[in-house]
Amino acid sequence: MTLELREVSKRYAGAGETVDAVDRVSLTVAPGEFVALYGPSGSGKTTLLMLAAAIMQPDDGSVMFDGREVSGLSAGERARYRREQTGVVFQSFHLTGASALDNAAVKLLALGMTLGEAHAAARPWLERVGLDRRIQHAPTEMSMGERQRVAIARALVSNPRLLLADEPTGNLDSRRSREILGMLADIVHEHRISALLATHDPQATAFVDRIHTMRDGQLSEGLDFELRPVLP
Ligand code: ADP
Ligand code: MG
Numbered sequence: 001m002t003l004e005l006r007e008v009s010k011r012y013a014g015a016g017e018t019v020d021a022v023d024r025v026s027l028t029v030a031p032g033e034f035v036a037l038y039g040p041s042g043s044g045k046t047t048l049l050m051l052a053a054a055i056m057q058p059d060d061g062s063v064m065f066d067g068r069e070v071s072g073l074s075a076g077e078r079a080r081y082r083r084e085q086t087g088v089v090f091q092s093f094h095l096t097g098a099s100a101l102d103n104a105a106v107k108l109l110a111l112g113m114t115l116g117e118a119h120a121a122a123r124p125w126l127e128r129v130g131l132d133r134r135i136q137h138a139p140t141e142m143s144m145g146e147r148q149r150v151a152i153a154r155a156l157v158s159n160p161r162l163l164l165a166d167e168p169t170g171n172l173d174s175r176r177s178r179e180i181l182g183m184l185a186d187i188v189h190e191h192r193i194s195a196l197l198a199t200h201d202p203q204a205t206a207f208v209d210r211i212h213t214m215r216d217g218q219l220s221e222g223l224d225f226e227l228r229p230v231l232p
Helices: 045-052 075-085 100-110 115-128 144-156 174-191 202-206
Strands: 003-013 018-029 034-038 060-065 086-090 162-166 194-199 210-215 218-221
Touching (some): 018 218, 034 174, 045 162, 045 194, 100 115, 115 144, 162 174
Parallel strands (some): 034 210, 086 162, 162 194
Antiparallel strands (some): 003 018, 003 060
8 A cells, every 4th residue: 555645744843943854745655665765863754754654743734545644534543544554663672571472462462362363473473584483582682683673573463554664773783784674675575565764874775666865854856965875
């Protein structure tokens, strides 16, 4: 299902001044497309992902998903959209002390599954992200790369149609980052998920289908010349 942002804006009211965190952004992400939002810290990437996930509401413009205006739904319907259609991966994982299996299963409990059903559904995703032998381990016993794999499995267990990844490689070295980015690209293509990746990692450009540059809340197509990384 297609994500479409139409002239979306979000302002934050600060002490005396307002910040145009997202400034009239239009963007379409089709099923199976892995799209990067590339930009420096403070350029509005996280805010844009939160708008797409309906965690935050735009001041102007509309967020459409599958032809429906998500930004026009009631709070209850938006919560349902988040639960049923979206998966979110954060830089800092947000995992609990429980096992990888419990962490990955938690969203399915919220969707009404029993613990047994949730574990059965989570297991293949943990295998898919390469954690088959670590299923009963707690994230605290895992490397950063493994923790991010748990967080990715947790985001995907509900079979979301929209994946939002906010600097998922921000805590990883460059080799682990490439592994994670390659895996995300494969999963997005295999499952035809619409996916938005916020990043300032130049390596990401090699794994995505399309790049948009964010700068001061504004989006432009392709890599912004001044931000263009030195690519190998
Ligand atoms: P990025 O993810 O690219 O670093 P953000 O979306 O976090 O960008 O931030 C965009 C701009 O909005 C920045 O100028 C940031 O300081 C500001 N901002 C983000 N969150 C808030 C907030 N809750 N209140 C006020 N300003 C914010
Ligand atoms: Mg951010």
